[in-house]
Amino acid sequence: MKFSILTLFPEMFSALNESIIGRAKEKELIDIELINIRNFSKDKHKKVDDTPYGGGAGMILMPDVVYNAYKSINDEKAKVIYLSPQGKVFNQSKVQELAKENHLILLCGHYEGIDQRVIDEIVDEEISIGDYVLTGGEIPAMVLIDSISRYVEGVLSKESTQEESFSNGLLEYPQYTRPENFLGREVPEILKSGHHENINKWRKEKSLEITMVKRPDLIRKKED
Ligand code: 4FD
Numbered sequence: 001m002k003f004s005i006l007t008l009f010p011e012m013f014s015a016l017n018e019s020i021i022g023r024a025k026e027k028e029l030i031d032i033e034l035i036n037i038r039n040f041s042k043d044k045h046k047k048v049d050d051t052p053y054g055g056g057a058g059m060i061l062m063p064d065v066v067y068n069a070y071k072s073i074n075d076e077k078a079k080v081i082y083l084s085p086q087g088k089v090f091n092q093s094k095v096q097e098l099a100k101e102n103h104l105i106l107l108c109g110h111y112e113g114i115d116q117r118v119i120d121e122i123v124d125e126e127i128s129i130g131d132y133v134l135t136g137g138e139i140p141a142m143v144l145i146d147s148i149s150r151y152v153e154g155v156l157s158k159e160s161t162q163e164e165s166f167s168n169g170l171l172e173y174p175q176y177t178r179p180e181n182f183l184g185r186e187v188p189e190i191l192k193s194g195h196h197e198n199i200n201k202w203r204k205e206k207s208l209e210i211t212m213v214k215r216p217d218l219i220r221k222k223e224d
Pocket of ligand 1: 083084085108109110111112113127128129130131132133134135136137140
């Protein structure tokens with residue numbers, strides 16, 4: 001899986017050099033290409049934004065600069081995603097759908113915004129990671145990369161991908177490790193029984209119970 005990121009702040013993505021995603025990069029299971037939009041400014045002062053037509057506060061990213069940055073990627077088949085609070089809200093089924101793509105281009109905007117014409121020209125899909133506003137699309141882009149990379153063959157063990165929360169539409173059952181007694185709280189007896197059939201049954205019941213208590217909306221929403 002290849003991710004190309006169009007951003008004014010490529011250094012923010014150093015977070016992806018850690019842990020599981022960092023290892024996936026080292027193993028070349030995923031490729032993360034950072035494209036600094038500022039490098040495509042034709043201006044001697046590297047100017048990338050200008051004041052909005054019609055007036056108002058803030059600055060707008062100029063369409064030609066964003067377009068030239070996009071064109072430098074030179075892959076017609078890549079899907080272009082714009083991270084914005086106006087997008088369709090991201091969920092695990094969208095993660096699984098996007099994990100089937102070969103190449104995703106993630107366009108990171110800022111609060112002021114991007115000239116609408118380049119969005120209309122290049123964007124295939126607008127996605128939001130939730131109903132709140134951030135200063136930029138970089139953290140949402142990292143959320144997509146992290147969640148999608150987990151479905152790339154070899155990044156995680158197969159079991160962990162399929163067993164976990166949301167893949168079956170339910171929340172995870174609780175987990176325990178040593179010690180058996182922690183501040184007077186015991187590990188559930190059944191987990192020490194070695195009876196795997198009963199353990200699986202208990203875990204399924206717990207999953208359903210936890211989902212009903214914490215996220216009853218997920219039970220009705222299972223078709224999504
Ligand atoms: N909820 C999200 C995405 C981006 C963002 C921005 C237009 C603001 C939240 C385009 C307005 C980008 C989200 C940057 N905030 N802020 O996914």
